[in-house]
Amino acid sequence: MSPTIPVRAIVRPRRRGLLREGELRWRLLLLAVIAVLLLVWEAAVSWLGLVPAVFLPPPTAVLSSFGELVVRGDFWSGFAFSLGNLAVGVVLAVVIGVVVGLAVGWFPVLRFTVAPFLWLLYSTPKVALAPLFILVLGLGSESKIALVFLLAVFPIILNTMEGALTVGGSLVNAGRVFGARGVALGAKVILPGTLPFSLVGIQRGAALGFTGEVLGEFLGGSGGLGHMLERAAFDFKMDQALAIVIVMIAIASLTLALIGALRRRLAPWYDDRATVRVS
Amino acid sequence: MSALFARQEARRARGAAAFIAGLSPRGRAGLVAVEVLVVLALWQFLVGTLRLVNPVFLPPPLDIVNGFGELLATGTLGQNLAVSAGSWFTGYALALLIGIPLGLLMGSSLPVDRVVGPIAWTIYAAPSVAYQPLSKAWFGFGTGPVIFLVAISAVFPILFNIAAGMRTTNPSLVRAARVYGASRLDLYRKVFLPSTVPFLFAGLRQAAVLATIGMMVAELTGSSTGIGAVIIRSANTYQTDQSFAAIMIVVVWSIAMTQLVGVAERILAPWNRRKGVGR
Amino acid sequence: MTDSDTAPAPLIQVRGVTVRYDIARTGTTLTAVDGVDLDIAEGEFVTVLGPSGCGKTTVMNVIAGLVAPTEGEVLVDGRPVTGPGPDRAVVFQDYALLPWRSVFDNVRFGLEMQSGLRTGDWRARVQETIELVGLGGFENSYPRELSGGMQQRVGLARAIVAEPRILLMDEPLGAVDALTREVMRAEIEKLIAATGKTVLFITHSIEEAILLGDRIVVFKSHPGAVLEVIETGLARPRSERGAQSDPRYLELRDHLWDILQNEATTASRGGAGS
Numbered sequence: 001m002s003p004t005i006p007v008r009a010i011v012r013p014r015r016r017g018l019l020r021e022g023e024l025r026w027r028l029l030l031l032a033v034i035a036v037l038l039l040v041w042e043a044a045v046s047w048l049g050l051v052p053a054v055f056l057p058p059p060t061a062v063l064s065s066f067g068e069l070v071v072r073g074d075f076w077s078g079f080a081f082s083l084g085n086l087a088v089g090v091v092l093a094v095v096i097g098v099v100v101g102l103a104v105g106w107f108p109v110l111r112f113t114v115a116p117f118l119w120l121l122y123s124t125p126k127v128a129l130a131p132l133f134i135l136v137l138g139l140g141s142e143s144k145i146a147l148v149f150l151l152a153v154f155p156i157i158l159n160t161m162e163g164a165l166t167v168g169g170s171l172v173n174a175g176r177v178f179g180a181r182g183v184a185l186g187a188k189v190i191l192p193g194t195l196p197f198s199l200v201g202i203q204r205g206a207a208l209g210f211t212g213e214v215l216g217e218f219l220g221g222s223g224g225l226g227h228m229l230e231r232a233a234f235d236f237k238m239d240q241a242l243a244i245v246i247v248m249i250a251i252a253s254l255t256l257a258l259i260g261a262l263r264r265r266l267a268p269w270y271d272d273r274a275t276v277r278v279s
Numbered sequence: 280m281s282a283l284f285a286r287q288e289a290r291r292a293r294g295a296a297a298f299i300a301g302l303s304p305r306g307r308a309g310l311v312a313v314e315v316l317v318v319l320a321l322w323q324f325l326v327g328t329l330r331l332v333n334p335v336f337l338p339p340p341l342d343i344v345n346g347f348g349e350l351l352a353t354g355t356l357g358q359n360l361a362v363s364a365g366s367w368f369t370g371y372a373l374a375l376l377i378g379i380p381l382g383l384l385m386g387s388s389l390p391v392d393r394v395v396g397p398i399a400w401t402i403y404a405a406p407s408v409a410y411q412p413l414s415k416a417w418f419g420f421g422t423g424p425v426i427f428l429v430a431i432s433a434v435f436p437i438l439f440n441i442a443a444g445m446r447t448t449n450p451s452l453v454r455a456a457r458v459y460g461a462s463r464l465d466l467y468r469k470v471f472l473p474s475t476v477p478f479l480f481a482g483l484r485q486a487a488v489l490a491t492i493g494m495m496v497a498e499l500t501g502s503s504t505g506i507g508a509v510i511i512r513s514a515n516t517y518q519t520d521q522s523f524a525a526i527m528i529v530v531v532w533s534i535a536m537t538q539l540v541g542v543a544e545r546i547l548a549p550w551n552r553r554k555g556v557g558r
Numbered sequence: 559m560t561d562s563d564t565a566p567a568p569l570i571q572v573r574g575v576t577v578r579y580d581i582a583r584t585g586t587t588l589t590a591v592d593g594v595d596l597d598i599a600e601g602e603f604v605t606v607l608g609p610s611g612c613g614k615t616t617v618m619n620v621i622a623g624l625v626a627p628t629e630g631e632v633l634v635d636g637r638p639v640t641g642p643g644p645d646r647a648v649v650f651q652d653y654a655l656l657p658w659r660s661v662f663d664n665v666r667f668g669l670e671m672q673s674g675l676r677t678g679d680w681r682a683r684v685q686e687t688i689e690l691v692g693l694g695g696f697e698n699s700y701p702r703e704l705s706g707g708m709q710q711r712v713g714l715a716r717a718i719v720a721e722p723r724i725l726l727m728d729e730p731l732g733a734v735d736a737l738t739r740e741v742m743r744a745e746i747e748k749l750i751a752a753t754g755k756t757v758l759f760i761t762h763s764i765e766e767a768i769l770l771g772d773r774i775v776v777f778k779s780h781p782g783a784v785l786e787v788i789e790t791g792l793a794r795p796r797s798e799r800g801a802q803s804d805p806r807y808l809e810l811r812d813h814l815w816d817i818l819q820n821e822a823t824t825a826s827r828g829g830a831g832s
Contacts, residue, residue: 023393026389026390026393026394027393029390029393029394030393030394030397030398033394034398055416055417112307112310113310113314116307116310116311116314117311117314117315120311120315123488123533123534123537124529124530124533124534125488125491125492125495125529125530125533127492127495127496127499128495128499128507128510128525128526128529128530129526130499131499131510131511131514131515131522132336132514132519132522132523132526134514135336135514135515135517135519136336136337170650170652170654171654171656173624173642173648173650173654174648174650174654174655174656174667176624176641176642177622177624177642177643177644177646177647177648178644178647178667178668178670178671178716178720179643179644179670179671179672180670180671181671184671188656188667188670189656192656192658193656193657193658207404207406210406211406211407211408211492211496214406214408214409215406215408215496215499215500218408218411218412218499218500219499219500219511226408226409229409229412230412230500232412233412233413233415233416234412236416238413238416241412241413241416242413245405245409245410245413248405248406248409249401249402249404249405249409252404252405252406253400253401253404253405256404267658268658269657269658269700269701269702270657
């Protein structure tokens with residue numbers, strides 16, 4: 001009973017690796033360019049004295065400063081402070097964001113009443129509320145966590161909502177036809193379907209949350225990497241400040257890469273190209 | 280459209296949801312307006328009348344209006360808004376000047392894309408707030424750091440969207456143009472660039488939002504002028520009604536700028552459908 | 559003399575089904591389906607033919623229990639339909655496969671929710687069904703790796719694995735190329751003949767409607783309503799090639815073509831539907 005006309009599968013999944021053919025040479029080019037930039041930087045400051053080291057310390061100074069930082073206890077406690085708050089805030093945002101997003105995406109009434117409101121709130125710069133959070137919640141972790149939560153929750157809600165909208169429809173009908181009800185429908189159809197969308201939202205939420213955390217630390221309190229950064233810049237220890245900035249860049253990139261990897265692992269069927277989210 | 284379960288339920292729920300779904304865009308805007316009014320009224324009642332929350336921490340809408348009046352009367356509002364607007368537009372213009380050419384370059388040249396892309400993503404991934412102390416050390420107090428932060432926040436969405444737009448130009452269009460004898464220059468002018476336009480405007484929209492956030496972050500953390508400074512000062516002196524009034528100004532600004540981009544799009548590219556990379 | 563001598567009641571009875579939607583924006587009411595009456599006996603293969611539009615699918619959705627009619631009702635085996643269920647399995651036009659599941663797991667989905675059928679040999683049943691639709695060897699592939707025709711077979715396998723009494727198929731061969739379509743049509747015919755299911759098959763292809771149906775229900779859109787019901791009266795198995803020389807086939811084809819063409823011109827002349 002096989003068909004006489006062979007029907008071949010049309011797409012084989014691409015292996016995502018660092019070393020796809022041809023990509024290797026671009027990686028090398030990138031490394032080369034970065035090396036050249038670092039050299040130029042070093043030259044401009046140390047050797048040619050084009051830029052005063054006070055303003056822009058050379059890479060070597062930044063590196064040695066980084067070495068100093070890493071062995072300091074207070075650096076790591078600051079690190080833990082920042083990441084701890086970030087983690088708590090993001091987890092809260094994920095839990096509430098996913099639930100609200102699913103609810104609003106699922107029930108038509110909510111979708112038409114609450115959703116536009118949410119979009120309105122999303123497009124307003126919530127960072128402006130930061131000083132008030134500090135005022136109300138104090139200088140400790142609470143204000144930072146609240147800020148992280150506020151900034152992170154909206155992209156999660158909105159992306160999850162979009163996921164719920166996409167899944168609803170044919171797939172849900174299929175689920176219902178074959179007997180899935182209530183919890184089973186949610187667990188077997190809606191949740192896996194919304195997952196890739198939620199993860200995109202979580203990625204964006206984590207990035208925004210980090211902004212909130214650092215900003216909160218600037219505005220008040222004595223803990224965290226943000227505070228350390230501000231102190232360093234204030235004391236004009238630019239090499240230390242740059243080192244901390246690099247640490248922050250590393251944290252941000254790693255977090256995004258981690259969530260991205262999670263996305264590929266948990267939701268490999270999702271076609272990224274259709275909706276690459278930049279903002 | 281989600282199908283619903285029992286018949287009675289179906290008809291009832293369909294009623295409310297269907298009614299809302301059937302509203303025209305103006306009808307829906309009206310609905311959102313009604314929602315906002317309801318929230319405001321509730322807010323006024325719960326805080327202003329019932330004092331459920333300390334009005335210092337969450338001033339009711341009428342107080343905020345008061346605060347707005349005070350700011351206006353003392354001229355604080357006018358001055359600082361002008362400063363902020365100036366920084367915003369300067370920074371945005373810088374972002375355009377750098378972002379558009381770079382984006383075009385990235386989109387048309389693979390090596391540039393493979394080198395500049397990852398670097399840009401890394402810088403973009405970190406919270407813009409991290410660059411603030413450095414920019415303050417470099418540019419001092421005043422509008423320098425603000426402009427810098429606005430520019431650095433706005434340049435990336437523009438960059439990435441233009442690059443994406445050029446890369447996703449429909450190859451069929453390119454082939455068609457070449458069949459009809461287009462030269463390389465023709466291809467750029469008549470196929471690639473117009474294809475990029477919807478992405479450009481999506482990027483401009485995102486950039487407007489991020490620019491406002493960047494401006495806020497810079498002004499909240501150590502500027503002496505600008506709306507952000509007003510927020511900080513009034514918050515620190517517990518005049519939270521003025522803080523909130525200033526925050527509302529920022530919200531209006533954010534919406535106004537996004538609308539401005541929308542208007543520009545309607546004038547310059549009336550054939551556009553909403554497209555683009557991300558939201 | 560006794561009741562048992564009379565013919566059994568039709569398995570599916572559609573009684574005066576009307577589906578209307580209110581559009582608040584314009585204050586009008588859209589009638590998707592207007593007063594459809596249809597009886598389908600057990601074991602019948604009924605094709606519903608009509609131009610692309612919402613009417614046919616809406617009626618199917620009502621029978622499936624996915625949509626509640628504004629007026630009228632559907633009785634299956636004498637009992638009114640209140641919701642969807644695996645006794646009326648659906649093969650969807652857009653396949654509706656769960657993208658995160660392999661072919662095997664997607665077909666298994668057809669059995670999963672009915673714990674009563676999770677007997678020991680369900681694995682074998684799923685495997686058999688997959689092979690039955692010609693996808694042996696693709697059990698671990700994912701929908702995104704398969705062509706449209708193959709995905710549709712997965713949808714078909716999922717629908718039949720639980721051995722439903724009724725199969726509702728919504729333009730299942732619509733997105734498949736012409737070559738594969740004829741192959742799949744013949745397979746479906748063979749499959750249904752072997753299992754004796756009751757089938758409602760929606761199509762916009764006249765050939766398909768004739769080659770597959772015991773009866774053809776000709777449908778119009780805007781609003782959806784039954785134009786005509788025709789007994790096909792062709793011997794099985796049917797083939798496209800063989801049909802070309804069958805006078806009855808040609809007669810049916812011309813007749814259906816006339817009806818539909820007529821309908822199309824009156825529709826465009828008459829302007830927007832009610």
